[in-house]
Amino acid sequence: MSDIAAYLGAAVLVALAAWALASERRGVRQPIRWAGLAFVLCEGFSLALLAPATVAVTEADAGVDGLSVIALGDTVRTAALSFLMLLACRLNPRPARRRSPLGQAALAVAVQAVMVLLFVAARPTLTPDGNLIAAPSGRWLLAVRVALFAAYAIWALVEMFIALLPQARLAAAGPLRWGVRLVLAAIGTGVVWTLWSYDDIVHVLRYGKLDGSEDTVSNILGALCAALVVAGSLIGKWSTTFEATARWVRLCRCYVVMGPLWSALREAMPQIAFPEGGRPLLAGWPAGIQFALYRRVIEIHDGRLVLRAYHHPAVAAWLEDDNGTADAADAALVEAATIAAALENMRRGRRFTGAGQCGAYGAAAVDSALVPTDLDAEVRWLSRVAWAFRRSPVIPELLDRLRAEEGYGVASRG
Template sequence: MINILFSGTAVVLLCFAAYWVRGRGGHRPTGTWAMAALLTSFALAFASYAPAVEHAVESVVPHVARLLSNTFTLTAATSVLAFLFQLNQEEEQARRQIRLRVLALAVAVAGMSAFFAAEQLTGRSPVLYAFYVLIYISYLGYTAKDFLFQTWAQSKRSARRSQRLGLRMTSAGCAFALVYAAYKVFALVSIGLGLGLVPDHARCSTPLTPLRCTFSVSAPAVAVLLITIGLTLPALLWPVSQLRRRRWERNSFAALEPLWTDVTSTVPEVVLDPGNTGAGTHDLDFHLHRRVIEINDCVLALRRYRSAPVQDAAAAQAALRGAAGTPEGDAEVEAAVIAAAVAAKRAGDTPEGPEAPPAAGTRSRKGDLHAETAWLLLVARAYDRQGPPATATADATATATATATASEHPSRTTTGAQP
């Protein structure tokens, strides 16, 4: 069970590392190599935890699995900081910080190797082992603490939800790493003072038993998984978000076509490229943006054909349905006004009465493609429900006339209702 757990985790981490090195969408983001080094180091650390690997390497050099796993863990911690430096600092400053961390890592690993070798030559001296652990835990604890503070602070500033979640998971992983570091300090004190509180030769039968394995095995394992998932989550969700965005763009482009066709056939001069009005797989965002702009330009060009009586009548109808003041109700009113304006422009008639003002929220949506598209989708649905512009205009005009007549001669309605 332990072999499957740690070996399987190592394979998964190596797959994550290959995913980062391969790149996504033809590019490699900032910190790619640091992330690959982090995941590879974690994978090797997990592999060294597996009893089968441990027995294999220790058949050559006794107890060397401990040195290997600790070295890989420190390398992963350094890679974490290198990744963060590349994200949050200027390029030259990040390189300087990374060089210092790599130098400190080399010194720490050299010191650990020297004490490990001396410990083996002197019959596993507790004092030498204590110095070995001191180097290891000092470097690891400082790195985990520094990374915890920085990732938590960065999660508060991140705009993307996946990044906030990922950074907070990483912070939680750093907290587990600090638990592991605290356990190691406790073990160091026990060994240095000869208290015997932590059995040095006991084996872990499961990740949770005996109790010390909860801190020595489970805590670092959970820390590694949380940090790995937290740092990889935004990258894994990126293709999903891109797929959802392209599907929304494709559906929106198709849903706006009937409205776009009607208004641009009435005001054809606003079409930016009449010979290229389709949308390919790789330029959906461009063509959707252009379609939104062209519809808005048509609405602006039809301004003098916008009828205030039609707008008032449509607003009254929306109020009767309880949709007044809602986005759907406002869209129905705007669709009626556009349909009437298109019909009037085609007939060459300028509507009598005042000009209808712009739709509600026009100013607040300006420059926001997503908001503009969402609004025009509501208008397009309402426009489709109204039927051809001539029919919609006749209905709206009749309703407007009836509304005006009722307001001017309220007694007629009352009289007509008498037997």
């Protein structure tokens, strides 16, 4: 489980870095982007290097000293923290907290040198089960090394959190804000991951023993941190793609919802159908579904125009009697009922004198504020009408009343 979590986190981070490199545009290189890319790469490689299986395999099969692998993994992880600190200072909106790149480089080199010196001075040995055993005089040195790394990591993470927090507040609502929030969650996970190593200090001082590679909890926290970083980066980068996907799903839903109403109108009036052809349904995503949906809207509208002469003048009054209300919330139901009654009248060949004056939207009770003013509004309106046409239990009752109406002959045959 520990190895799987470590390798999975490493693969996710390296894949993110590879994708960022592939999508990098030619031109002026931005230091902020390259600092973030270096951090992601170093953190991914350190997860893979410090996995227990890596240490065991390199020592057993490749003949490489396990201590060298652990030292290399720690060095790469420390370098990742240095790049994170650089990124935080570059992103911080307050100029007072932006230290110079030369100062950051000097600090990074100093931390790396102290980490290596403490490791060498502690003179650890590696046991077959992957634990580091410090020399009797090196317990304090190894403990100081662990504490130094943890303090440096907490410092870098806090600096990054402070730099990103204003962006989370000021970012526009939507994917960008959620991307920043996920990165902040990754930073919080990184803090927990770092604090988890503080028990190693007590363990080293008491027993002189340290887990050379990452344990299961550390690797799981590392994989979770990597996943949050990738998710936050992709959500912010792919906000346009997510918006297009959401629009495509919405158009597909409207297309399906309109299906029963559209089918009923085309069955009654085949002449409203456009010739087949044009853009395929799924071509040019989402242009294909948009083309098919708008063609369906036009055909439904043409069918409603043909049905004007068959509108029953009492539909709105019947609905008001049955429901006790005729407010704007029932306008879609009034329109659906009017269409259903008109289709029934067309099948019976009955027209109503003056019915065409009701307009393209049928019932005169429809609030003028609800009349769509653009194509997207028309799609939303027709989706409501189609849902009521297919789902409302009022319409079958109204059709039964229409068929049983006395004096149906008031309608003049056309």
